[in-house]
Amino acid sequence: MTINSEFSLIQHYFEQLTLSREDVILGIGDDCALLQCPADHVLAVSVDTLVEGIHFFADVDPQTLGHKSLAVSLSDLAAMGAKPAWFTLALTLPEINETWLQGFSQGLALLAKQHNIQLVGGDTTRGPLTVSIQVHGLVKPEQAIKRNGAKLGDMIYVTGTLGDAGAALQLKLNQWHDENLTPEDQDYLQQRLEQPTPRLQTGEDLIGIASxxxxxxxxxxxxLGHILNKSQLGARLDLSKLPISPVLSKISRDMAENLALESGDDYELCFTVPPQHFAEMEQRFSGMCTRIGMITDDKGIYFIGDNDELRNLNTTKAGYDHFK
Ligand SMILES: [Mg+2]
Structure with missing residues (x-):
């Protein structure tokens, strides 16, 4: 196959992504896309790269990979309270595999359509499988929810449940097994890892509420550490409040808590709410968000244990460091 026919083949698969938003003055097909940003909004821009063997397994279903590649970037828009508008895609492929392209573009298209985000440009090269997606969202500058806005006395909330994706990863790596988990349970966990749900509606709804x-x-x-660093504050977490899914509740509480605290890839939101919005928060978001602690002025993260005793966190254990 010539380079040209390869290119048109790839283009064919991504044409299904071309919704037609009115603010796209010129989409794919020229040197640049031309996009109309509303006068009172700014662009929220974020890019993520997923590399085979680092961020996903070589045997992952291409459709779920398409979903996840876009979902992780959409999740960043959600965290700012921004509305998705456009995205670009840089794809590095070891070979042209039509079955793979079909599945991947399908996964991407379904999620893109759901959130009315249009593909407006792309680039393809040959090499180890790598997916880079840059998303562009719209938000009013004074409404964007930033990391540095937490204040002393704010409550800390999270959406959904935590630790499911981390449990799936450990199962997949054969680092752990729990006989209480049925095959259906394991499917649920795997879906949480491979097809995360970006919390875009919640992000938008938190404008004017979350600090x-x-x-x-x-x-x-x-x-949470990033919020605390940017806001120059600390946190106190109530471990008994951590939202654990029914499936993860089947394993030991200690293990579930560790996963909820330290494993990544859940793509839920963590946010803070000032006292004047507590009542509205509980009313509008009940069942969707869980209060897990509060912002304090002693630096670091502390846990409130069973007997109300405070435990300090060994911060070197916190989270996943890409360069470790
Ligand atoms: Mg992020």
Missing amino acids: SAIDISDGLLAD
Whole structure:
């Protein structure tokens, strides 16, 4: 196959991603896309790269990989309260495999459509399988939810449940096994790892309520740590409040707590809420978000244990460090 026919083949698979948003003045097909940003909004931009063998397994289903590649970037938009608009895709492929392209583009297309985000440009090269996606979202500058806004006395919340993706990863790596988990349980965990749900609606709904937010990609402790660093504050967490899924509740509480605190890839949101919004928070988000602690002025993260005793966290254990 010539380079040209390879290119048109790839283009064919990604044409299904071309929704037609009115703010796309010129989409794929020229040197640049031309995009109309509303006058009172700014662009929220984020890029993520997934590399085979580092961020996903070589045998992963291409459709779930398509989903996850976009989901992890959408999750960053969610954490800012931004609305998805456009994305670009850089794909490095070891070979042209039509079955793979079909599945991958399908996974991408389904999630893109769900969130009305349009593919507006891309690049393909040959090499080890790597997916880079840059997302562009829209947000009013004064409404973007940043990491540095937490204040003393704010409550700390998370969406969904934590630790599922980490449990799936350990199962996959054969580092752990629990006989209480049925095959269906394991499927659930695997889906949480491979097809995370970006919390975009919640992110938008938190505008005007949350004082700071982050998405949990590297683990609760590591990501909450970013909020605390940026806000120059500390936190006290109530371990008994950590939201654990029914499936993960089948394993030992200690293990589930460790996964919830330290394992990444859940793509839930962690955010802080000031006292004047507590009531609204409990009312509007009940069942979707869990209060897990509060912001304090002693630096570091402390746990409230069973007897209300405070335990300090060994921060060197917190989260996943890509360069370790
Ligand atoms: Mg993030």
